[in-house]
Amino acid sequence: MQKTKLVEALTGNYAAAYAVKASDVDVIAVYPITPQTTIVEKLSEFVANGELNAELIHVESEHSALSAVVGASAAGARVFTATSSQGLELAHEILHIASAMRLPIVMAVPTRALSAPISIHNDYGDVMNARDTGWIIYIAASAQEVYDTIIQAYRVAETANLPAMVAYDGFLMSHTVEPVELNDEEEVRKFLPRPLRPYTLNPKRPVTMGPLASPDWYYEFKYQQATALREAYKVVKEVDALYGEKFGRSYGVVETYRMEDADYAIVTYGGAAYGNAKAAADMARERGIAAGVVRIRLYRPFPSMDVLRALEGVKAFAVLDRAIMFGSPAEGPLYKDIATAMFMHGVDKPAVNIIHGIGQRTMYVEDMYKIYTMLKERPSKEVVFMGVRV
Amino acid sequence: MSLPKASELPIGAVIPEPGSTRRNKTAGWRTLKPVIHDDRCVRCQLCWLYCPEGTIVEIKGVFKVNGRTYDTKYEINYDYCKGCGICANECPTKAIEMVPEAP
Numbered sequence: 374m375q376k377t378k379l380v381e382a383l384t385g386n387y388a389a390a391y392a393v394k395a396s397d398v399d400v401i402a403v404y405p406i407t408p409q410t411t412i413v414e415k416l417s418e419f420v421a422n423g424e425l426n427a428e429l430i431h432v433e434s435e436h437s438a439l440s441a442v443v444g445a446s447a448a449g450a451r452v453f454t455a456t457s458s459q460g461l462e463l464a465h466e467i468l469h470i471a472s473a474m475r476l477p478i479v480m481a482v483p484t485r486a487l488s489a490p491i492s493i494h495n496d497y498g499d500v501m502n503a504r505d506t507g508w509i510i511y512i513a514a515s516a517q518e519v520y521d522t523i524i525q526a527y528r529v530a531e532t533a534n535l536p537a538m539v540a541y542d543g544f545l546m547s548h549t550v551e552p553v554e555l556n557d558e559e560e561v562r563k564f565l566p567r568p569l570r571p572y573t574l575n576p577k578r579p580v581t582m583g584p585l586a587s588p589d590w591y592y593e594f595k596y597q598q599a600t601a602l603r604e605a606y607k608v609v610k611e612v613d614a615l616y617g618e619k620f621g622r623s624y625g626v627v628e629t630y631r632m633e634d635a636d637y638a639i640v641t642y643g644g645a646a647y648g649n650a651k652a653a654a655d656m657a658r659e660r661g662i663a664a665g666v667v668r669i670r671l672y673r674p675f676p677s678m679d680v681l682r683a684l685e686g687v688k689a690f691a692v693l694d695r696a697i698m699f700g701s702p703a704e705g706p707l708y709k710d711i712a713t714a715m716f717m718h719g720v721d722k723p724a725v726n727i728i729h730g731i732g733q734r735t736m737y738v739e740d741m742y743k744i745y746t747m748l749k750e751r752p753s754k755e756v757v758f759m760g761v762r763v
Numbered sequence: 764m765s766l767p768k769a770s771e772l773p774i775g776a777v778i779p780e781p782g783s784t785r786r787n788k789t790a791g792w793r794t795l796k797p798v799i800h801d802d803r804c805v806r807c808q809l810c811w812l813y814c815p816e817g818t819i820v821e822i823k824g825v826f827k828v829n830g831r832t833y834d835t836k837y838e839i840n841y842d843y844c845k846g847c848g849i850c851a852n853e854c855p856t857k858a859i860e861m862v863p864e865a866p
Contacts, residue, residue: 475775534774572777581778593769594776601774 383553385546385644388516389455389481389539390415391553392523394425395561396479398453400445402430402438406460407493408483408543413455435460439467439480446476447582449573451527454478457543458485461499465506468536472507473598474583477530477570479523480508482540483547484643486732494733495543497643500672501696501706507598509537509605510673514628514644516551518670521622524556527565528612533605534571540672544733545645556620564619606674626671627679630654635665637748638684639727639741641693642669642707646730650693653741664745669707677714684711689723689752691744695730703756704728723752729759736760793846795861797839801826803858806833810850810859818844 383391389412393401401420403413419425428445432438435456442452456464461482471478484500486492497512504510509529513519519541526537541547572580586594609626617623630651632638637657639650650666657664667683667690669676684690694705703709708726715721727744730736740759747757773779799810811819818840826833839850851859 473775571774572779579781581781582775584776584778586776589766590772590776593767593772596769597772597774600769 379555379557380552381555382550383516383520384411384548384550385513385516385519385541386411386481386483386548387415388520388551388553389523390419391555392520393453394419395556395558396453396524396527396565397451397562398425398427399450400428400430400442400452402432402441402445402452402454404432404435404438404456404460406435406457408485408495408547409455409457409460409481411547412481412483416453435464436467439464439471439478442478443467443471443474443476446471446478447474447574449570449575451531451567452478453480455481455483457483458487458499461503462487465503468503468506468508470583471536472602473594475534475598475601476536477527477534478536479526479530480536480538481519481523482538483543484540485543492732495545495645496731496733497540497694497696497706500538500540501698503538504673504706507535507602508673509533509535509602509609509671511537511539511670512642512672513539513541513546513670514642514647514668516546516549516553517622518624519546520553520555521616521620521624524561524564525609525612525616528616529605529608531565531568531570532612533601533608535601535605540643542644546643554622560619564616602674606671606676609671624670625679626676627683628668628670629683630666630668631658632665632667632683632686634663635686636663636688637745638665638667638687638690639693639744640667640669640680640684640690640707640711641695642672643695646693646695646736649736649738650741652738653745656738656742657745662745662749672707675710675714677710677718680711681714681718681720687722689725689748691725691727691748693727693729693741693744697728697731705756708756723748723754725753726756727759728756731761734760788842790842790844790846793844794864795846795848796841796864797844797846797848797850797859798862799837799839800858800860801836802829803856804828804837805856805858806835806837807855809853809855810837813849813853815847815849816843816845819850
């Protein structure tokens, strides 16, 4: 446990940069894109000031940024990069390569809506397109959690030999100042020992990475990867608990608010949706509705059992999705995951899919309150596009 | 043939043994096989230059063919030749013949 308490007023992005500094990262590849840019700006300041001894590589695109950290990670370095929106789309190809090569890369993604039309504002269209690329995906809900999760992500990634993405609301969190308790950096470094990697690029012990695999071999490696991501669930839980013991803060994989006796719940992710849903649950309870909120913190691997357990007692629930999966049976990505988990475990209850906060359309607390009344008066299974002019 | 299981393979499709590709013979799909008729070969080296796989082997020595003496001779490494026929096509003296592989 650390001796002194150091609290700074930081944006979500600066919290991410401070976590990267504390994690003693060796190589950082940077390419600017809103709203991610201030993370790597802060990091380049740290490197320039000599506060962080890292190689900062300026690259020509996000595809190159992720490729550069793939190479550095293959050589055994602890690496970091960050991107948003179109940048994550451009890097998509390398997302699969990073996870399949089992490289413990950590990437921050302050989320942003996808083009077209161009929007620099926040929703989760970018991360949700990357949800099945084999990465561990966290979605944080406060600047403090961004800081803590990035440190946890290094420990998890280096234990599971998988890359990890730490996502959070662009602008709504990335550019919003909150108090953040910073850890003693010496203690963070003790929490993040550098485990011996199974294989690194080393001329003294040559190996081939990223080779061609014929039909006789390819499937086995993909099976390995699928299994590794499933098993990373345990690692995430263990590391969160260890972190809690050492630094006094832990989050679990699913966070609940007033769910103990709730009849109706909103399930969501990210800071703005969670915060407003909590305020709406308070409002609903004042008006006689037993309301609660479930927040998904670990999105991949998906914590099916934790979600189902959290929703066990409710009569009906809504899944608030901040991304649109065009043409899906239901357009919300989280809704689809929960529906699959329910189907596989024989659970059937009214669950409505609310799409909201697209391109940072304001999600009012009153909107969230309406969701609770809708669940109570007209429980159904449908997709509702909320907050849109039709 | 019994191949290793997923749990027995190194993670991330890493090949931990350097140079193991040498064991991998890549001529399996050849249907036409180039055969060099040494008596017609004038040692111009064009086959050796054009072969996309580097499977034409230049051998040094003293070779007497039809009363002429050469210091080189060309052979084909059939472990890697895929039978593309570029050598036969380029050969100015038609010294390379493409012969169907035995079924």
